[in-house]
Amino acid sequence: MKRGWIGWSALAGLALLAVGTWIGLFVAPAERHMGDVQRIMYVHVPSAWIGMVCFTAAFVFAIVSLWSGRRVWDDRLVGAVEVGVVLNALLLVQGSIWGRATWGVWWDWDVRLTTSLVMLLLFAGVLALRRLADDEGRRASWSAVATIVGYVDVPLVYFCVRWWRSLHQVQSTPETVDPAMVLPLRLNAIGLLLVAIWMASRRARLEGARRIAESAAPPARVVSEEVARA
Amino acid sequence: MPEGVIVGGWSYVIAAYGITTTVLVLYVISLLKRAAVTAAEASDDH
Numbered sequence: 116m117k118r119g120w121i122g123w124s125a126l127a128g129l130a131l132l133a134v135g136t137w138i139g140l141f142v143a144p145a146e147r148h149m150g151d152v153q154r155i156m157y158v159h160v161p162s163a164w165i166g167m168v169c170f171t172a173a174f175v176f177a178i179v180s181l182w183s184g185r186r187v188w189d190d191r192l193v194g195a196v197e198v199g200v201v202l203n204a205l206l207l208v209q210g211s212i213w214g215r216a217t218w219g220v221w222w223d224w225d226v227r228l229t230t231s232l233v234m235l236l237l238f239a240g241v242l243a244l245r246r247l248a249d250d251e252g253r254r255a256s257w258s259a260v261a262t263i264v265g266y267v268d269v270p271l272v273y274f275c276v277r278w279w280r281s282l283h284q285v286q287s288t289p290e291t292v293d294p295a296m297v298l299p300l301r302l303n304a305i306g307l308l309l310v311a312i313w314m315a316s317r318r319a320r321l322e323g324a325r326r327i328a329e330s331a332a333p334p335a336r337v338v339s340e341e342v343a344r345a
Numbered sequence: 346m347p348e349g350v351i352v353g354g355w356s357y358v359i360a361a362y363g364i365t366t367t368v369l370v371l372y373v374i375s376l377l378k379r380a381a382v383t384a385a386e387a388s389d390d391h
Contacts, residue, residue, distance in 0.1 A: 136362070152354030155361045162365070201372050208368075209361045216357040310369075314376060321380050328387045 121316050128309025135302030143295045150172060152216040152259060156296075159209040161304040162202045163231075165311050167269055169199030172315070174266040177259035186326060187319075189255035194319030196241050198311050203235040218282065227283035230272045237265035281339060 139157030146153035180188035210228065211221045222228065241261045246253035267296035276285045291299050 140358070140362075142371050148351070150351045152351050152357050154358045158362055158365050201368065205365050205368055208364055212357050212361045212364075216351060216354050314373065316381065317376050321376065321383060324380070324387065326382045328383060329389075 119254065121313050124309045125313030128306040128313070131302050131306030132292065132310065133306075135299045135306055139299035139303065143165050144293060145297055146296075147173075149176045149217055152213065155213045157299045159213060160300060162206040162209060164304055165307045166202035166206055167197050167273065168308065169202060169311060169315065170234070170266060170269050171240075173199060173262050174242075174269075177262035177266075180255055180259045184252075186251065186255060189258060190319040190322040190326065191315075191321045192258055193242075193245070194315035194317070196238050196258075196262060197318050200235065200238050200242065201312065201314075202307075203231065203238065207231060207235060223282055225282040226275045226279045227272070227281050230268060230275050234265075234268045234272050237268055238262075241265060251330065255271045258270055310331045 133158065139154055143154070143157075145151050159256055172193050174193060176188050176192040179185075180192055208229075210231070214223065214228075215221045244257055244261050245254050248257055275281060276283050292300075
């Protein structure tokens with residue numbers, strides 16, 4: 116099978132993830148207060164960043180899908196939303212584990228945690244909504260509108276820790292973090308981005324193939340009438 | 346060890362990395378399987 120540039124970049128992404136994880140686990144220093152638990156950051160923060168990148172891409176695809184009416188943008192929207200949902204779910208699980216170790220609880224109805232959960236439910240809702248529409252055009256327009264509406268929560272997730280009092284810490288910057296911690300964080304973020312692009316493009320291609328197969332197959336009603344006649 | 350420092354957090358770290366790796370691998374497997382099923386169905390239709 117011929118591997119395109121997305122496939123090669125995904126392999127490069129896996130290599131970056133392997134190196135970033137190794138440095139994060141065994142080379143970077145333990146944090147002064149959180150100790151080794153802080154090493155969860157090297158997988159938690161990239162999941163958050165790339166999950167939000169996926170939802171942002173889905174938001175753009177939704178606008179283009181509505182504007183152009185071309186189904187390929189709906190395929191891309193599905194790819195971006197589904198990968199974003201997987202990363203968002205991982206984000207919450209990783210955060211919960213970190214919270215148990217540092218705050219002493221698995222979950223708290225803190226503004227960052229709650230808006231992140233709402234983000235997961237909204238975009239999982241987009242995927243669920245698609246199953247309710249049999250018509251291809253309606254499915255695409257419903258998904259696009261739901262994605263645009265759901266995207267309202269994404270900036271809230273990012274900025275809520277600055278706007279409101281939160282148990283969750285505010286975003287760190289390279290100036291406030293030891294350079295030995297910045298490197299694995301960046302390697303993992305770039306690696307996960309490349310892998311996420313591959314996963315989203317595979318999912319988009321799958322959606323396109325399904326759509327073509329669906330439009331080529333006779334409607335279910337015609338098939339059932341033929342079966343009854345036979 | 347100064348007061349307030351978390352010690353022995355490796356089990357949490359292993360859990361977080363283990364779950365992340367497992368979920369991503371399972372998702373990729375599901376993607377490949379779904380693609381194979383769709384391709385098989387498409388070839389059946391032709």
